[in-house]
Amino acid sequence: MTGLAPLPLRAWARRACAIAWLLGACGVHAEVQEENTQRPYVVRAQPGESLRAALHAATPIAVGGQRFHGYTRWNVRWTFRWWREASGRCAITEVTTRLHTEVQLPELQAASPEQQAAFDRYLRALSDHEQGHVQIGRDAAQAIDQGIRQMPAASDCATLEREANALGHRLLQDHVAREKQYDQRTRHGATQGARLD
Numbered sequence: 257m258t259g260l261a262p263l264p265l266r267a268w269a270r271r272a273c274a275i276a277w278l279l280g281a282c283g284v285h286a287e288v289q290e291e292n293t294q295r296p297y298v299v300r301a302q303p304g305e306s307l308r309a310a311l312h313a314a315t316p317i318a319v320g321g322q323r324f325h326g327y328t329r330w331n332v333r334w335t336f337r338w339w340r341e342a343s344g345r346c347a348i349t350e351v352t353t354r355l356h357t358e359v360q361l362p363e364l365q366a367a368s369p370e371q372q373a374a375f376d377r378y379l380r381a382l383s384d385h386e387q388g389h390v391q392i393g394r395d396a397a398q399a400i401d402q403g404i405r406q407m408p409a410a411s412d413c414a415t416l417e418r419e420a421n422a423l424g425h426r427l428l429q430d431h432v433a434r435e436k437q438y439d440q441r442t443r444h445g446a447t448q449g450a451r452l453d
Contacts, residue, residue, distance in 0.1 A: 262378045288397045292390070296363040301371045308377070308452040310371075311362055311378050324444065328384045330357045330393030338416055346416040347409035353401035357390045378452055385445030388438055394448055396431035400424045 297317075301310035317324045337350040361383060364375045403423050408415035442448050 262398055265341075266444060267314075287351075288355055288382065288394070290355045290394070290397070293356070293358040293407055295360045297357055299362045299375075299391075300366040301364065301368070301375075306447045306452075307311060307367075307369075307371050307374050311381045311452075314362065315383060317338060317360055325362055326386045326445070326450070327360045328357060328386045328389035328393075330355060330390065331402055332393065332395070332424075334404060334428050336404055336420055340413055341409070344412055345409045346413040347413075348404060348407055348416065348420065351405045353397050355393055355397035355406075357393050358388050359390065372434030374452070377404070378450065381451075382445055385442060385448050385450050388442070389435060392431055392435045393433055396428055399431070419437045 263450060297314060299310050299314040301307060311325045312323055315323050315325055317327045319327070332353065334351065334353045334357050336348050336352070338346045339349045340346050361379065362375075364372060364379075400423075404420045407420055409418070410419060418430065444450070
């Protein structure tokens, strides 16, 4: 979740960009690269066993002493390149932001038809809730990508690097706080239908 130091541009790329920049044609290239991983865990419900009990026994997810049936982790990393003007001022010329998400959800492999029907309803709501967490990660990556891309030139490259990484970390923390509020507001998905009777 940390920013990486800017990578130096080759001399020819710097010259080409400088000429294009003077002509107003050298914009900052920015893109968010996304990688998503699914990590299901197996649930087997015994005849007569409540679905809640089966899920609670099977889940490998424990956070802060609480057990959960679904969980999303996301991580944002960013790199950027800059151009040093003859005056020493530095400006961002390229930003690459990477988002990795990992979603853990249950997979029911043995159940009665009634348990399966209840599980299917529950899983849809639980999956929707977890996709809300994925979206917060996407929003964080996009905000960091755009925020660094739109930074004004700094007096020197060390200042630019420091300010860009500070912005990235600040935006990251804002979205971590937003994620906690999301869980509080939805009671970890219960208000979205992710609850078992």
